[in-house]
Amino acid sequence: KGLSSHDSSLKQLAIQILGQLKAKKAIPALLQELVKADLNSLPVLLQTLGEIADPQILPALDPFKNHENENIRCLVIWALSQTAHVDVFPYLLECLQDPSLAVQQAGIKGMGCIESPEVIPLLLELIPQQKDELLLKTLAEEFIQRPHNSEFVKVVLVLLNHDINKQEVFCLLRLNLEFSFYNKRDGYL
Numbered sequence: 001k002g003l004s005s006h007d008s009s010l011k012q013l014a015i016q017i018l019g020q021l022k023a024k025k026a027i028p029a030l031l032q033e034l035v036k037a038d039l040n041s042l043p044v045l046l047q048t049l050g051e052i053a054d055p056q057i058l059p060a061l062d063p064f065k066n067h068e069n070e071n072i073r074c075l076v077i078w079a080l081s082q083t084a085h086v087d088v089f090p091y092l093l094e095c096l097q098d099p100s101l102a103v104q105q106a107g108i109k110g111m112g113c114i115e116s117p118e119v120i121p122l123l124l125e126l127i128p129q130q131k132d133e134l135l136l137k138t139l140a141e142e143f144i145q146r147p148h149n150s151e152f153v154k155v156v157l158v159l160l161n162h163d164i165n166k167q168e169v170f171c172l173l174r175l176n177l178e179f180s181f182y183n184k185r186d187g188y189l
Helices: 008-020 024-035 042-052 055-064 070-082 086-095 101-111 119-129 133-144 152-161 166-185
Strands: none
Touching: 008 024, 008 042, 024 042, 024 055, 042 055, 042 070, 055 070, 055 086, 070 086, 070 101, 086 101, 086 119, 101 119, 101 133, 119 133
């Protein structure tokens, strides 16, 4: 009933609850709302679709990939990457060409959500091409969060050979290894 309400705040609350519940059955209704969404309701819908994280949302988000508002583009990237679907990866690569640094950073973070052996070598290729310190740091964070990956050592070496603040790389590495140690010790990994 909340989705059919004329009260926009009630409708937005209903949409948020559906996301928190990860209500996949609500996707068709949410996609109908997406078609008629305005700039006020669009962020909530994108957030909810990302929380539900179902690959069936992929085609519905295509029209919003080049939205004029960079915040909407970032939310689209986030929602798509939450599906962890490998088909999203080419779009995330395209995001690195976006004029907005926030969109480029969101694209890199989105790549970190995709668990596919194809992703790591492509990310490794990106490191030498990056000149922006913030994007390099984002790449480092995405890689260093994956110490269980066999490419981990190679990534750290590439980062250390690149023109990046090495102290930041070591700090990220130390924090992640500590995090991994405690998670393994406590039975989370």
